[in-house]
Amino acid sequence: MKLCSEALQVIEKVLPKGSTILELGSGDGTRDLINLGYKMISIEQDPKWQYIHHDNYIEAPIKKYDNYWWFDADYLNDLPDYDFFLVDGPTGPPEEEFNNCRIGLLDHKYLFNLSVPILVDDTNRLNEINLAKGLIGDRQYTDYGRFILIH
Secondary structure: OOOOHHHHHHHHHHOOOOOEEEEEOOOHHHHHHHHOOOEEEEEEOOHHHOOOOOOOEEEOOEEEOOOOEEEOHHHOOOOOOOOEEEEOOOOOOOOHHHOOOOHHHHHHHHHOOOOOOEEEEOOOOHHHHHHHHHHHOOOOEEEOOOEEEEO
């Protein structure tokens, strides 16, 4: 699913053009962010979305953990530096067990620089709102309905 125009506008307000965004999940919003002048690093499990909009992808398959599916963390060591973290994936097939595949980020926070601004998309859904709550901690945030920006 594509980032809504309001999310793109919020990113433009808080992030200077030329900055680097690390995104979980790649899609049409990736193209929009590149067109706005951002450098992208995309972590993506689906080959049909890899290398479409740029050439800086980290191919990370989905792995089954104890009670959820998420990116295979072995593929996410030594991530490059970034200025903004966009959480809009992973996604999976429509099977029931993939419905909460983004929540795995909470068990793998140690892999990421979480001191940068974070946008969690799709927070109009219960699992994503719970993910955002798990990332907020004592930080300031703004809830825009469909997404949350953690400052």
